[in-house]
Amino acid sequence: MSPLRNAQKWLDERLEWDDLIAPLRKKTVPKHHLSYWYFLGGITLFLFVIQVLTGILLLLYYRPGANEAFESVQYIMTQVQFGWLIRSIHSWSANLMIFTAFAHMFSVLFLKAYRKPRELTWVSGVILLFLVMGFGFSGYLLPWNTLAFFATKVGTEITGQVPVIGKPMMIFLRGGEEVTGATLTRFFGFHVAVLPGLATLLILIHLLLVQRQGISVPPKLEVEWSRNPAAKREMKFFPNFALRELMAWYVALGVLGALAAIFPWNLGVKADPFVPAPAGIKPEWYFLFMFQTLKLIPPKVWFIDGEVLGVLAFGWIGLVWLLLPFFESDDPAHPKPWITGFAVIALAYVAGMSVYGHLAK
């Protein structure tokens, strides 16, 4: 008996391993011309794992504090063996993860994979996207450089615009009236403890739901396959789909390595709260569409403050987005076309505003 078989037998005797992975053996993945979109969720998960691993390594040297944070990241980038690689991978992976999370969400939306009975999978996924953006927002401040400092200042100021709870929320986020070392410590706590805990829990729920409900098929194909079961095409999750997913992960790893080696993440200049904000300060690309929208809204719309109106509008749209599956028809033959229209407009708006925000001075 091979050592691998021996190990498998040893585990099976103690954990009943075969029973544990039995569902995976039975699990199948629909096979059609849009199957490639199924890889996006897995790639996002892979990037999250990379984030956790590189994040733990960064924690060995990073010191949160206004007087130490920048210097510790500088030390990681220049003195620690492969520190530059770990930090660059962490930063690039964060951006790629947010991109793949957005892409995964829109693919689910356009493939209408959120329909009954997968409403909770969608809800957990959207909350995960919000958490991932929270990771981005909190992590951006940690190197304590000029851009991060002022972007956080602007970002938390926007939070302060939320009626009633805005101001206390802003003070809670900042740890005071202003962005200071207290904000940095706080954001560090969110970034390495609160958010990872919540995200891990939600990822487990998300995966469990995917496992329980199987992988969705686009409505048109679902109707076609239910009429003609012989036309149904599937592949085994393990090993067929899993190996393909593994290939996608390797590609992601290659892209990540190339980005980190050719474009190491810039450290910038240490934050100085006493200097004026650099001209044309902008948040990270994934917040640009909201930032640009708020910039375009006039200071007063009727009697409402423009920024407050913008924040409230985004809040409501976010809520509708979260509850989108509950507006969808149960009948796959007659899905609601307005939801697809809404998704198209949303995608065009997010992409257009992001590009506009990037180019605007």
Add this chain to the structure above:
Amino acid sequence: MSGQRHRGRARLRPCRKGPQDDGALASEVSRPHSMHVRFSIHEMVLRSCLAVLLLCTLGYSQTKNSCLDCHSALPDPLGVSQETFSHDIHAQQGLTCASCHGGDPTNDDADKAMSRKAGWKGKIDRAQIPQLCGSCHSDAAFMRQYNPSLRTDQLSQYKTSVHGKRLAAGDSKVAVCTDCHSVHDLRAPSDPASTVNPVNVANTCAHCHADAGYMSAYKIPTNQFSEYSKSVHHDALAVRGDLSAPTCTTCHGNHGAAPPGVDKVQNVCSNCHTFQAQMYEKSSHKKAFDAASLPGCVVCHGNHGISHPTDAKLGVGPDTVCMRCHTPGDACDQARAGLLSSLSQLDKAIKNADQVLAVAESSGMEVSEARLGQDQARDSLTKARVTIHSFRTDLVNQDIQAGLKVADKNLQAGQQAMVERNHRRLGLAVSLIAIGLVLIGLRLYIKQIES
């Protein structure tokens, strides 16, 4: 005329012209309450009446100025618009036309308002202008109420100036107060629109000094402004907006304007270029220039058209300075060549390091410490350029060596970063090949299990 001016001033400081006890009274009124001055009932009633009378007079005079009713509609040179006069610092402080020109601005009848009986002086004679301005501006007690930090020696300084002396000698073409400060829209020097704001001073002086026709009688050059406009000082002031950079008045003085004189040039330059002056003071050139009655700094740097000093000035070309006096091949020429070579060496070393660091930085390498270190090397080069004024090669070389050491260290840091960058790219290539092989292997394996 004079009486009327005093009438204008009397409105602003009513006690000044009164009897001695009134003067004392005014100074007592202006004291803070904490001084606990004891007044009798009689005195208090008298003071109250005077105060009410003063306020009424002031209030009326501020609302009534019949001069502008007519003069705002008249063409130049008699025209003064309300808008123009509103910018005038005197108008803003409550002074009126009558404060300088006399007359009765409260009277709507032009003949009565501009009657000699009412103290009207008409157009002020140019020769009288400095005295008229000085009657207030030389009065420290009077000026203190408006601006305690304002100097009051303008008139006495003016009298020592070339302008003042010529005016006293009967030359009415020379500049008087209003020629530089303007009239009727006279603004504080800190106002960017003021003719004496540092940025505008050169233009103001050039108004006369660049006019060859106007200046022909004086037989002095009129190219100062055109020269100055090309100078490093003009560039600093007008282009870079450095208000501390010198303009005409910085070197010549303002109210006491006069050429510095050959033996005093160094004193003028050293006001800003302190270290250069200290070096020069101890140098062999100082003695030589003094002996030859040469005007120090100006010999090498020029005066109005001082260009940005480059190391090339130490060369041997047509625009260079040393070889104007020195003989080619002598000991000084050799020292000059050595200094030039040292400066060029450090300059080149800094540029080399900058170039390598820039490439490393654009490749994403973290070289901020070396970048910061470059400032230290640049400081050494600047220091060496200052030390040149000692004309001692040993001192200059000390600074050069210190700079070279730092620049070399930074260059090494940049080169090391480039080596590291190449290692990273090699590592990436190996990793990508490995990933590619795994992908091919996986693809083949999938094909095999699915066939």
